[in-house]
Amino acid sequence: MNKRKLGKTGLYVSEIGLGGIPIQRTTQEEVNKIIDELINQGINFIDTARGYTCSEAYLGEALVGKRDKFVLCTKSMARTYDMMKKDIDISLSNLKTDYIDIYQLHNVKTEEEYFQVMSLNGAYKALLEAKASGKIGYIGITSHSLDFLEKIIDNNPFATIQFPYNIIETKAESLFQKAIRKDVGVIVMKPLAGGAIENGKIALKYIINADFISVAIPGMASVLEVKQNATVISGDFTDDEKMYIKEIRETLDKDFCRRCGYCMPCPQGIDIPSCFVFEGYFDRYGLVDWAKERYGNMKHFASACVNCQACIKKCPYGLDIPRKLKRVVRIFGK
Template sequence: MRKFGNTGMEIKRVGFGGIPIQRISQEDTNKVIDELEKCGVNFIDTARGYTISEEYLGNALKGRREKFYIATKSMSRNYESMKKDIEISLKNLQTDYIDLYQMHNVKPAEYDTIFGEDRAYRALLEAKEAGKIKHIGITSHGLETVEKAVESGKFETIQFPYNIVENQADEVFKKAHEKGVGTIVMKPLAGGAIDDGTLAMKYILSREYIDVAIPGMDTPEQVRENTAVLENFELTEEDNVKITKIKSELGTNFCRRCEYCLPCPQGVIIPQNFLLEGYYTRYGLQDWAIDRYKALGEDQRASNCVECGACESKCPYELPIIEMLKNVVNTLEK
């Protein structure tokens, strides 16, 4: 078990990311939670924004809530809506308290605006005083946000993407760890771009300053695979060769499938286009990728992009989506 910053929580370094609950049933959610319990995973992270995730988890945790630390988060930025969201989370999760409530995906430009009298942070402080939440955290895709959060002393945990191809948070995670701020890694598989899950988890767990990685898991097998890594996560020479190869193949301009760019006004399913291109170029599944691309609606394909630019301003990784979609067309429609 790992001391989770200064929160007083003791957690397993492999936690559970609740995004995939959205694509499975209540019954399958129960099976995943059964497996978490068996494997000793005791940190569960979800979000108000993950549709039915909180509700399914609440049902699955009935009668065993005390065995887990529950973290959730809200995109609310003002006082009233955050207050409301905390109540909804408590109801959905069927609990009197939430162990960690996080401000979800705070962009660097809005960081300074969350602390005023009628802003969200005040609602979190009040909920903490009332015992409805135990700790306050923050999540972001923007480095400046978490840097400021660690400096401020206002947040007990930070959550940021970190994986083989995205390690720009190294320094801020180290600093957070030194200061007793809990460190949570999201996107350990770079949104599915890295297909060797064991290697991806080893890479993260071998960093001592990271408290917990929270891969999204939707089957008991995945829970077993990810927790097995805890038995030995020392990187071998062979692992390092593979890591170098993955880094050079993916570079930094790749889609993490966070879907913040959606909806596109034209209906282009942006991340799906990049995913299929990846299957074509990286995994040698050319025919399959082309078939799947053709199976998309005409409006959903990369070629339907009219270059309005609406998506690019929403992408937290500042990807040149328009140019990248042109590459998709060149690859999959040639």
């Protein structure tokens, strides 16, 4: 497995790493085998999150005695100093380590949130302290908002950024190029568009063909998936592969939510992109209980949609959002 430099961290990471979301639907025994297979295949990058229920703990147990083989990353949605300080210690305990290579601010959506994080009592202060005391090595940030990351990229203090990129979500290319020029590592989430692209081999090849990414992190929940992903190599596309990419783009273009948030706000208060994210966790990731729980915590459900169509006009992809929300209602029952 080829290695690439992860920005200013100076760490060399495999082009393909483990995304930790689907670890939640597997078992400790399987995760132990996954970790061994990652080592066999030369994959040395793991990304998980405080929010992925048992993912940190399963990985931590499986990494006992093998921690030094990996660049280990996790992340927290904490926005305040106290909450982030607490979360860093929980992550260290779950991961059974005294050192996390990269700790990321998870899913910062807006400048307002960013100002909160960077304020005197914000989460960033706790990350700086953890770095100074040797609990973490570097600080990263993840987001689904291209607008937000473009606003901060010129003067950002982060070692890495994490953002979606795949065959049908290519808008971040100039952001990534800028990041690489600034020696900021680029971690690609959603390389299979949250499971919407079924041919993982072509999807990953598309990403590692780009020289402006550091590592792509497909979710992997079995040894077989690790083996399949590890066979991917960069290179020219065959005619069949080009045809597949064209078909995928045509099929998903008018149906796939890119989580950009341009359709917001909805007058009914519905968090439209989150509805589709939880729908994907439910049926493409198979994380049924987790998706139900997170959907259930939303303030307004898809069933509140009154089909005013205001969102459709704002969606750059012209998605029929009210129709798609009906499917969300069918899945979650509200």
